[in-house]
Amino acid sequence: MASLTPSRATSAAAPSGPVARVRNHDRSFGDTHVLRSVDLDIEPGEFVALLGRSGCGKSTLLRSLAHLDPPPVGEVEVSGRTSVAFQEPRLLPWRKVQENVALALLNSPERKQRFELAEQTLTEVGLTDKLDAWPLQLSGGQAQRVSLARALVSNPALMLLDEPFSALDALTRIDMHQLVIELWRRHSMAILIVTHDVDEAIALADRVLVMDGGRIAREWSIEPRRDDRAPSKPEIARIRAEMLSALGVHPTPANPNRKAVHKQGAA
Amino acid sequence: MASLTPSRATSAAAPSGPVARVRNHDRSFGDTHVLRSVDLDIEPGEFVALLGRSGCGKSTLLRSLAHLDPPPVGEVEVSGRTSVAFQEPRLLPWRKVQENVALALLNSPERKQRFELAEQTLTEVGLTDKLDAWPLQLSGGQAQRVSLARALVSNPALMLLDEPFSALDALTRIDMHQLVIELWRRHSMAILIVTHDVDEAIALADRVLVMDGGRIAREWSIEPRRDDRAPSKPEIARIRAEMLSALGVHPTPANPNRKAVHKQGAA
Amino acid sequence: GCGGDATGNEGAVDDNGKVDLSKVTLIVGDQKGGSKALLQAAGQLDDVDYEIEWKEFTSGPPLLEALNAGAIHVGGVGNTPPLFAAAAQSPIKIVQGATYGGTGDAIVVPSGSPIKDVSGLNGKTVAVAEGSSANYNLLAQLEEAGLKYSDVTVKNLQPGDALAAFDAGHVDAWAIWEPFTSQAEQEAGAKVIADGSELANGYVFQVASETGLEDPATKEALQDYLSRIARAQVWSQTHQEDWAKVWAQETGLSADITLAAVKKRKIQVVPIDQTVIDSEQEMADSFVANKLLPEEFDVAPFFIDDFNASTTGEQ
Amino acid sequence: MRRWVSPIAIIVIWQLLCMGGFIDPRTMAAPSDIAQTAVGLIKDGTLGAETLVSLQRVVLGLVIGGFIGLSLAVVAGLSRIGDDAIDPPMQMLRTLPHLGLISLFITWFGLGETPKVTLIAMGACFPLYLNTLGGIRGIDRKVLEAARSMHLTHRQQIRHVVIPGALPQTLTGLRQSLGIAWLSLIVAETIPTDAGLGHLINEAREFLQVDVIVVGLAVYAALGLTTDAIVRHLERKALAWRA
Amino acid sequence: MRRWVSPIAIIVIWQLLCMGGFIDPRTMAAPSDIAQTAVGLIKDGTLGAETLVSLQRVVLGLVIGGFIGLSLAVVAGLSRIGDDAIDPPMQMLRTLPHLGLISLFITWFGLGETPKVTLIAMGACFPLYLNTLGGIRGIDRKVLEAARSMHLTHRQQIRHVVIPGALPQTLTGLRQSLGIAWLSLIVAETIPTDAGLGHLINEAREFLQVDVIVVGLAVYAALGLTTDAIVRHLERKALAWRA
Numbered sequence A, B: 001m002a003s004l005t006p007s008r009a010t011s012a013a014a015p016s017g018p019v020a021r022v023r024n025h026d027r028s029f030g031d032t033h034v035l036r037s038v039d040l041d042i043e044p045g046e047f048v049a050l051l052g053r054s055g056c057g058k059s060t061l062l063r064s065l066a067h068l069d070p071p072p073v074g075e076v077e078v079s080g081r082t083s084v085a086f087q088e089p090r091l092l093p094w095r096k097v098q099e100n101v102a103l104a105l106l107n108s109p110e111r112k113q114r115f116e117l118a119e120q121t122l123t124e125v126g127l128t129d130k131l132d133a134w135p136l137q138l139s140g141g142q143a144q145r146v147s148l149a150r151a152l153v154s155n156p157a158l159m160l161l162d163e164p165f166s167a168l169d170a171l172t173r174i175d176m177h178q179l180v181i182e183l184w185r186r187h188s189m190a191i192l193i194v195t196h197d198v199d200e201a202i203a204l205a206d207r208v209l210v211m212d213g214g215r216i217a218r219e220w221s222i223e224p225r226r227d228d229r230a231p232s233k234p235e236i237a238r239i240r241a242e243m244l245s246a247l248g249v250h251p252t253p254a255n256p257n258r259k260a261v262h263k264q265g266a267a
Numbered sequence C: 001g002c003g004g005d006a007t008g009n010e011g012a013v014d015d016n017g018k019v020d021l022s023k024v025t026l027i028v029g030d031q032k033g034g035s036k037a038l039l040q041a042a043g044q045l046d047d048v049d050y051e052i053e054w055k056e057f058t059s060g061p062p063l064l065e066a067l068n069a070g071a072i073h074v075g076g077v078g079n080t081p082p083l084f085a086a087a088a089q090s091p092i093k094i095v096q097g098a099t100y101g102g103t104g105d106a107i108v109v110p111s112g113s114p115i116k117d118v119s120g121l122n123g124k125t126v127a128v129a130e131g132s133s134a135n136y137n138l139l140a141q142l143e144e145a146g147l148k149y150s151d152v153t154v155k156n157l158q159p160g161d162a163l164a165a166f167d168a169g170h171v172d173a174w175a176i177w178e179p180f181t182s183q184a185e186q187e188a189g190a191k192v193i194a195d196g197s198e199l200a201n202g203y204v205f206q207v208a209s210e211t212g213l214e215d216p217a218t219k220e221a222l223q224d225y226l227s228r229i230a231r232a233q234v235w236s237q238t239h240q241e242d243w244a245k246v247w248a249q250e251t252g253l254s255a256d257i258t259l260a261a262v263k264k265r266k267i268q269v270v271p272i273d274q275t276v277i278d279s280e281q282e283m284a285d286s287f288v289a290n291k292l293l294p295e296e297f298d299v300a301p302f303f304i305d306d307f308n309a310s311t312t313g314e315q
Numbered sequence D, E: 001m002r003r004w005v006s007p008i009a010i011i012v013i014w015q016l017l018c019m020g021g022f023i024d025p026r027t028m029a030a031p032s033d034i035a036q037t038a039v040g041l042i043k044d045g046t047l048g049a050e051t052l053v054s055l056q057r058v059v060l061g062l063v064i065g066g067f068i069g070l071s072l073a074v075v076a077g078l079s080r081i082g083d084d085a086i087d088p089p090m091q092m093l094r095t096l097p098h099l100g101l102i103s104l105f106i107t108w109f110g111l112g113e114t115p116k117v118t119l120i121a122m123g124a125c126f127p128l129y130l131n132t133l134g135g136i137r138g139i140d141r142k143v144l145e146a147a148r149s150m151h152l153t154h155r156q157q158i159r160h161v162v163i164p165g166a167l168p169q170t171l172t173g174l175r176q177s178l179g180i181a182w183l184s185l186i187v188a189e190t191i192p193t194d195a196g197l198g199h200l201i202n203e204a205r206e207f208l209q210v211d212v213i214v215v216g217l218a219v220y221a222a223l224g225l226t227t228d229a230i231v232r233h234l235e236r237k238a239l240a241w242r243a
């Protein structure tokens, strides 16, 4: 049975409370326990990165936060609107690219200008020339960017991004980092991003979580300003080493500062 | 109309000739020219990496090499069997994981032991416990590994891997690198791998191509042995810088040697 | 099956032209409570030299359809279906006849109906199975009452459906034949405003396919079969109660209905002669006049009297 | 067009077989004879008028039955309770044979247009119901989830995901509903009427006019091709995204 | 089981309406009366025997028609030429009404089992054809490409991709073919026969034995539920991967 119950958007909670509050949350498929009493708070405007081995339950946690699964065991409260970029693009194949993005605004205040806003966001992800394409005509990275645009366009209180840059080349990836950071600054929404790239997590997030054994195993706050996170910086190097170690790989010498990578020519 | 014509496996050419020979190959969708008179030779046993911006035509070139598109404009000759890991997993949803992999052996000499071989390869990609799962029950990284296993299992003359590690965490990715290198050494097939990770390309390939404007814009041979490719090494650093520059990003200081990243504990 | 021109009995004739009846299968089209039931009840099926294969049809027209297609050799129908087959130049011949008199064909109205006679039907809705004997009766009755066929709204319905419509009050009157007349009277409280005793000929015919008649073996069996039919028809007249009982069993109608039906209709075997042909020609002309048949035609070629001797003893 | 090759080939071969005497004209009339009868029927206005009357009945029945079938499929396809409540009676009803229903329909609805249109609507309802239901069940859940994650309302999800997702199969259903509507017509027109294509065939059967029957069947076949062309056109438009 | 709630509720309400006198028994018999007639027919062996005879015809017709429909769909679904050659005649044939065909079938096949089974096979053929064809067209090309890239032969691709991929829709087609087979039966059994469920209903129609007609229809409805249960079972097995 296909369920149509739209993802619940709990009305804005007390302004001071967290955007997302997870307590004691369990999730299992048959006998396999994927999430084991997970606890997690995400504050409004916080940028959180989530790392973990393949199959450790990252996507499952995101689904819970997006209220896409049956009512959870434990508490999963999200106040305000969410948006999701899934691990696969999941575009509606029968709607053109622009409409796919515009649909995310169908029930938002910007309803009227949704096609303009969709076009604008698609331009920002570098797909001006694909507005009128069918999803099946896109390359892997293009589809991923449409999916990202769909999540970005609606300015939610909590944005859930599941490996949103995995199919992108280095340059496009940098562009997308900048775009996400800029949108995040402008609208101060909370973001939870899943990534496998430790350097990406450090470059983007305020807080980095590593999942293991079905729970949040470790977490780090990244205090320095975003333009001051050179891997050569001892504090960052230490955190980076700890993360890699938590992910099961021997830490390496400090990574060159990703921020030092600039686009060639004008943006 | 769905075409069932199996991907042609041209019978083994003159033993000395290239596995793949592309000349003057064009491909366009409507008005958009994606490939413009591409020339490419892949020698038997060669390990080639293909880089390029999102949407530049990498997957399209792979499809041509796998003879999945209508007879090409220009020459596209491949001698010997190919196998493909697509950018998306493309598992048959109605066959269990093990059978998905075993199907790749249905017409190969190892036909009889195909279930054992499938199990073995799935163990190598770390999915022993998912043999009996349906594809829809897999996480993103798990599905990607099944797809990889399906390409690896059949020991073809030419293996086409389209971003096969994009959904994998750092540790699993290292394991997969090792696995691919090991299989490549053992069976000395030719491999063409698409990746967005410059360091991955350097660590794995003998030759790196960057596509741009619908053709192979630049290429590098990586001469040092695979365990001697530390990014600090001047030759490697120069190549790395050139590649990044070719991809449109300002080169950065040499990257720490990826090979220095080891698994924690026993493999 | 036996489509096309073969009767399937060609092998029963030896080189001298002698027929071995034990090798003959006569394929007979029948209707519920028709020839088979009658022959059986009359004990006429006990000592038959050839085999009879029965094919049961829902009504006369499909039976003629099968005759036309050569799928059966012979079958019993009422007085009108052969006319329609003849009009279509179907390769058939009428080979035996009997009459029930016209009393079976009747026009009935619901019990409380204000319609008292046929002239009261003017502008009313009448159910009738087009091409049936009741159809002719309706034509004739209307003409007698000075009405045209077009003065009533005809609803073409087979008996079962007509009863449903009649019962539910969707039609004002119903032109019908036995045993449905009795069924309507007893089950739906219908009353008869006119029966065909004066106007309808009440014939029932055995009709054979030309291919069957052309094949000596089949023809020989046919001759015997027709004589049995004639004997059974006589029997049914002398054993009304027995026959009514069998008939009831066959059709699922109540014995009261069938007995009433049998009593109302006195069957009499008739030879195929000019009387019969004229009567049928008159009916055909009447159908043509009312545009139920496309164009005038001669019915005489569709009758043969070869079997009169064996059925009525007349020549 | 390529799609005409095979029907035309069949007709030509058939005509040649008849002319060559390989087919007994009493078994099967030649296409030329059928055409002649058809021309006659068209000239005297019969065929056109009969077809028009039937067309009205079919369209009306199709619209009513199709609407019911589609609506029930959407309800059954999208809610567990709807499925349990709607599907079993539908599975029972859909096997009811038209011929068996006629007596009851006459009793209930009389002899006018109602029982005829109801019969056609019943016939047309089920293929659309079953196929749309199957189509909805086959929709990729991942896409449906994406729509939910965008906070689309039920109605919006139906409009943007359920309907377009089930559409290919619904069109297969539409094809069959169109077919069944015409098939039902011939049964429906055994209920008294003085016009209609089904009536023409039924009457021809009664009066053994084999040529008229075959003309009637030919019109049916032509209608089959026409409706097929229409549905193909719809398909091309609606499934452009697959290209 | 939940799926029984709604049919039972319908029957109970119907019975209550009859008992309360809201439904004229001449218009529609009460379930209890129907049950009584049914018990009578079962006791004297009629119903069982008639159903059995019909079952044989239906199964035979279904197997033949289903096989033809499936095969043609696979050929038409997988090759352009096959599609152009097969589809147009199929689209013509599928609209041919059974009632109109009977005359011709009698001419061609006589009065035995052949025309009856042929009629049923024809009816059963088309839903399987259309749905399987639709199912094949709807198969994810990416998956089909994956199979091609593994160098599977045509036959292997059909076995491992085409059949399982089209299966959900083929099962929808099977549902309808089963239904249509039974519907065709009642028409087929107007061709002379002395036994069969359709024959039982046709006969009852002739003498307006409403209770027998309704029992016959009830058997049809029960058959509908039974076949539905069978197909549902198949579906559960064949579509386990969707879970």
Ligand SMILES: Nc1ncnc2c1ncn2[C@@H]1O[C@H](COP(=O)(O)OP(=O)(O)OP(=O)(O)O)[C@@H](O)[C@H]1O
Binding pocket: A029, A034, A052, A053, A054, A055, A056, A057, A058, A059, A060, A061, A087, B136, B137, B138, B139, B140, B141, B142, B167, E243
């Ligand atoms: N529908 C399902 N049925 C059974 N098991 C499932 C299902 N969905 C997910 N799983 C299992 O749950 C575990 C967690 O899956 P999840 O998708 O959350 O992993 P992940 O952390 O996102 O991994 P990846 O990085 O590979 O995407 C996996 O082992 C997966 O096999």
Ligand SMILES: Nc1ncnc2c1ncn2[C@@H]1O[C@H](COP(=O)(O)OP(=O)(O)OP(=O)(O)O)[C@@H](O)[C@H]1O
Binding pocket: A136, A137, A138, A139, A140, A141, A142, A167, B029, B034, B052, B053, B054, B055, B056, B057, B058, B059, B060, B061, B087, D243
């Ligand atoms: N079926 C199609 N119809 C029209 N355009 C297409 C189709 N398939 C691909 N394209 C276009 O061709 C171009 C090359 O696509 P391709 O998939 O080869 O890119 P790619 O290099 O693999 O990119 P990525 O890194 O994003 O996967 C893209 O611009 C894409 O939009």
Ligand SMILES: [Mg+2]
Binding pocket: A058, A059, A060, A087, A162, B139, B140, B141
């Ligand atoms: Mg995941």
Ligand SMILES: [Mg+2]
Binding pocket: A139, A140, A141, B058, B059, B060, B087, B162
């Ligand atoms: Mg690609």
